[in-house]
Amino acid sequence: MTQLVPPTLRLAPFVAPFGVDEGLLDDLIARLDAAEEATEARLAGGVADPNVRASTSLWLDLDTIPDLTSALIRFASATVDEAFPFAIDGFEEGVLLQRYRALGSAAPLGDHYDWHVDIGAAGTTRSRKLALVVQLSDPADYMGGLLEVNLDGIPVAAPAERGTAIAFPAFAPHRVTPVTVGTRYSLVAWMHGPAFR
Ligand SMILES: O=C(O)CCC(=O)C(=O)O
Numbered sequence: 001m002t003q004l005v006p007p008t009l010r011l012a013p014f015v016a017p018f019g020v021d022e023g024l025l026d027d028l029i030a031r032l033d034a035a036e037e038a039t040e041a042r043l044a045g046g047v048a049d050p051n052v053r054a055s056t057s058l059w060l061d062l063d064t065i066p067d068l069t070s071a072l073i074r075f076a077s078a079t080v081d082e083a084f085p086f087a088i089d090g091f092e093e094g095v096l097l098q099r100y101r102a103l104g105s106a107a108p109l110g111d112h113y114d115w116h117v118d119i120g121a122a123g124t125t126r127s128r129k130l131a132l133v134v135q136l137s138d139p140a141d142y143m144g145g146l147l148e149v150n151l152d153g154i155p156v157a158a159p160a161e162r163g164t165a166i167a168f169p170a171f172a173p174h175r176v177t178p179v180t181v182g183t184r185y186s187l188v189a190w191m192h193g194p195a196f197r
């Protein structure tokens with residue numbers, strides 16, 4: 001089948017409502033808060049450096065939450081059709097829930113994730129093509145915690161509204177600025193496909 005592809009590559013994140021009930025967003029937050037497996041987020045290679053990244057995270061198996069899976073597939077299709085026409089096969093890693101806190105952070109200014117890209121040189125991260133982030137928190141619940149994406153040299157802050165989904169290429173530098181008050185929760189997933197070449 002012929003695939004319709006946009007004539008140009010977008011240089012701004014793709015943003016759309018994620019389209020799930022607030023109850024599901026609440027449930028995801030509760031899962032992270034309750035999880036005993038939730039661990040201090042670590043950099044690839046297992047080294048934790050709170051100057052680069054400080055947050056709490058929990059991996060979820062996608063098979064267990066059908067409403068979440070269908071919303072991710074809908075949003076991923078829209079992203080590929082309307083913004084980033086990459087060859088995509090599916091979500092290979094489940095989803096990662098993230099919590100960024102002001103209080104209790106190992107980092108002096110609050111939990112954060114400094115500039116980085118999500119694509120890696122080898123292993124699972126090598127075939128990451130698109131990063132998808134869902135804003136799980138109401139922006140009134142925290143200060144700071146901006147997701148900024150830099151696709152063309154100028155960092156753009158992603159909308160923070162609860163239930164908003166944001167997609168960008170896995171090779172795009174992005175960061176989460178320190179949460180200085182309250183707590184921000186997010187969901188991150190990656191669409192995989194034949195590795196960029
Ligand atoms: O929490 C976010 O909004 C983004 C997290 C992120 O960049 C990552 O986990 O790689």
Ligand SMILES: [Fe+2]
Nearest residue numbers: 116117118174
């Ligand atoms: Fe990232």
